[in-house]
Amino acid sequence: MAVPMSETIPARPQRTARPARAVQYVLLLGIAAVFIGPLYWLLTTALKAPDEIYQFPPAWWPSRLTWENFGLAWDAAPFGRFFLNSTIATVAGTALKVANAVLTAYAFVYLRFPFKNALFLVILGAMMVPGHVTLLPNYLTVATLGWINTYAGLIIPGIGSAFATFLMRQHFRTLPREVTDAASVDGAGHLRTLWQVVLPMSRPMLVTVVVITAVEEWNNFVWPLIVTNTAEMRTLPVGLLILKDQEGLSNWGTIMAGTLVVLAPMLVIFFVAQRWIVGGITAGAVKG
């Protein structure tokens, strides 16, 4: 390829022409507006005084900012309690699910067991069961266990892990075997090898799995809707539905304040942990 071939290359400009570039920038700005617009609308409405929400054409920039809507949302529904429940369900649910994934993956990679591969297929097969299909039977099972409207009922059915187990196992298999073997020669038991050798070597994958799981738990809607039945046990997304039904569609300031409370934590986590979320999601797609 070192042959000079400037003559054979058709005289096509490799650089995109200026007008085309300008069009691309206009499109890029338009797309940015499509995604920022609704979030800006949410944020400003939540912070506007009611008279500025109900005017047309709208106040694009609120003349004064107020926290009043958040107070109204807190009065209309126990948002503090919803927040607590969401936090408990997300933290406990994520911890248990990731623990399941890590322990299962470690066992499948480093321990012997008869019919291990067939057993792994059983775990992977759970990915073929659409969650929505399990709602009614799981509700009945949880009722039999006496877990309706409890944290156990809210959390336990979701801590089985197939996809995260798969990701962790694939990752453990890439770790150099000498290191774990060395640890076991040095007399470390399996749990110590896992905790002190394998996990520290898997930190990026672990962060990815934790963040993706936490986002799912926080946003979970249909299961908390079904399994809880009092305001004290509702989580934020379900509480928001209650607020919306209660306020009718006439009190947008209050409703948008509630919406912002539900969205904001995940938005913050997303912008902080973006790298790991994107890494995990594209790893599943492009490798798969």
Next chain:
Amino acid sequence: MTAVGESIRTRPDAPVRPVPSARPRPLREYGLFALMVAPNLIVIAVFAYWPIVYNAYLSLTDWNMIAVRPTFVGLANYARALTDPAFHQTLWVTVAFTGLVVAGSLVIGLALAVLLNQPLAGRGIVRTLSFAPHVLSGAAVATLWLFIFDPGYGLVRALLDPLGITSPDFVNSSDGALFGLVIVYLWKNVGFAALIYLTGMQSLPRELDEAAVLDGAGSWTRFRRVTLPQLRPITFFLLITTVIGTFQAFDVIAVMTGGGPGDATTTLSWAIYSEGFEAFDAGRAATLSIIMFVLLLIVTAVQARIMERRMHV
């Protein structure tokens, strides 16, 4: 492809220790394996596999969940579903909704990925912004869009009114509601499709494209004949995951339309919920669940089949 797999490298100078060939006491190892795997396996068995069996049984019964035990009715629930116009309407809405969301996500996602693949300043920020809605609560996003679609004070009216266009009713009209849902799901999913396409494009070997440039192919021809065929596995992955996800779409529907007006937005996923938890008809909800399970199983089986064929050819 990510940095995830490279956190540690084997150092060539690392002392090689003799690997104990046959470790003693396999029974102890078996026991530890069982202890580590059991919690996960039990939860999966009880809350993922058992529901299929339980659904299959319940679908053969009539039960209001109050009576002591379900009444066995054979295949009556399935027979009723096949002849029920309401069920046909549900299937039609599900197919239309899934088709629009899937086609929209793939086409717009691909176009967005092509744009973000250009060397433009600020494209990283736009990539992040377009992907952000994917991680947000569907219930909250739906509530936000209810206000955006509000006929009196919503953002859509504020933008369309100066142009002299009356904003369509995307929530309460039976023609518009389904489109309203599609718009919200696209807003939530397009960035995900774009991100996957973009990652795929950036991992393609450059040689083919360069060869096509040397052959004098224009950018559109190169995209059609070189890039797009190479992206086929990615398109396929997105197609399957989006179909499976959209089939189960629930939170946005629950908040925005509740299956209505009438049954205009009653998808299979909404019907399962309303039969089970509003009408308390366990037999019918279970029947619809089994139908959804079988439909998605077919989708997954087709995927496995095509993947396999591609690998062997």
